[in-house]
Amino acid sequence: MKVKPSLNKGLCVTAIIASTTLLSACNEPKHTGIEPKLYTDSLFAVMKADRTNYTKLVVKRLGPSGTGVVKPDEHWQDLPNGTLLPAQMFRAGAEAVAEMTDEFSYSLQSIWPINSQNAPKTPIEKQGLEYIAENPGENFYGEEKLGDTTYYTAVYPDVAVSDACTSCHNDHKDSPKNNFKLGEVMGGVVIRVPIKSS
Amino acid sequence: MPKSTLMPLLLPMLFIVIAGCTSEQQQILVQGEAVYSSTCKVCHAQGINGAPILGNNKMWVKRAEQGLPVLVQHASQGYGLMPAKGGNDTLSNQDINHAVQFMLSKLN
Numbered sequence: 001m002k003v004k005p006s007l008n009k010g011l012c013v014t015a016i017i018a019s020t021t022l023l024s025a026c027n028e029p030k031h032t033g034i035e036p037k038l039y040t041d042s043l044f045a046v047m048k049a050d051r052t053n054y055t056k057l058v059v060k061r062l063g064p065s066g067t068g069v070v071k072p073d074e075h076w077q078d079l080p081n082g083t084l085l086p087a088q089m090f091r092a093g094a095e096a097v098a099e100m101t102d103e104f105s106y107s108l109q110s111i112w113p114i115n116s117q118n119a120p121k122t123p124i125e126k127q128g129l130e131y132i133a134e135n136p137g138e139n140f141y142g143e144e145k146l147g148d149t150t151y152y153t154a155v156y157p158d159v160a161v162s163d164a165c166t167s168c169h170n171d172h173k174d175s176p177k178n179n180f181k182l183g184e185v186m187g188g189v190v191i192r193v194p195i196k197s198s
Numbered sequence: 199m200p201k202s203t204l205m206p207l208l209l210p211m212l213f214i215v216i217a218g219c220t221s222e223q224q225q226i227l228v229q230g231e232a233v234y235s236s237t238c239k240v241c242h243a244q245g246i247n248g249a250p251i252l253g254n255n256k257m258w259v260k261r262a263e264q265g266l267p268v269l270v271q272h273a274s275q276g277y278g279l280m281p282a283k284g285g286n287d288t289l290s291n292q293d294i295n296h297a298v299q300f301m302l303s304k305l306n
Binding site for chain 1: 237243246247248278279286
């Protein structure tokens with residue numbers, strides 16, 4: 001077949017562009033999404049900010065140490081002016097998110113749970129909760145495969161920040177530990193994000 | 199005594215005084231870090247309950263402006279959601295002072 005010179009030149013240019021594009025694509029990172037650690041750290045920042053604000057602006061301001069308008073109580077539903085304890089409010093948020101999406105999940109767990117449903121369920125959760133209890137102020141990050149999906153699982157400390165936390169847990173009939181002290185890690189926030197499906 | 203004779207004597211003395219101050223300050227920071235690690239870190243590493251995070255300039259700048267005595271007083275007596283002495287009654291005011299100085303030293 002006889003190719004016209006102008007067509008021949010055009011084919012060459014196309015080939016060069018195509019090969020350049022292919023070669024440059026080889027050097028590009030495979031994915032440019034947010035790093036899982038940054039993602040879970042950011043989620044935790046929002047969670048702890050909301051929890052702090054609820055504690056400060058509602059429970060402390062309107063509760064017994066403030067105006068006394070509301071009564072924060074474990075059995076808040078039984079009281080006309082009852083309101084959730086900060087940990088219960090946090091858990092309510094986790095439940096609402098679970099109804100909304102499977103893109104991530106979070107929960108408040110402990111190796112000394114009052115409610116056994118809040119005990120760790122996977123080896124990574126248990127390992128993470130033990131790690132943060134032994135290393136106050138530090139987080140735990142790991143990966144685990146559940147079913148066909150690999151998850152990035154981060155565990156952040158949940159600390160006894162007031163006498164209300166320690167007395168409630170220490171005096172509770174279902175609590176497996178009754179010598180919590182102020183400033184001690186009582187449990188952890190477990191955030192789980194799917195990163196790979198097989 | 200001529201200046202040329204005084205200077206060689208004064209310089210080493212000045213060096214000793216400066217070195218002494220630096221070493222004393224370092225000692226305070228070392229002691230402060232130990233208090234931080236044993237008591238403060240559990241909240242101040244994470245920002246639990248709004249605690250200003252170690253090394254986070256944005257959280258610390260307005261607090262630092264209040265000065266060391268005010269910060270030590272807040273930490274000792276409790277402030278906002280922070281319990282007195284971070285919940286550790288065994289800490290002395292000097293321990294608290296050193297811990298606050300350590301945390302302030304981490305600002306840029």
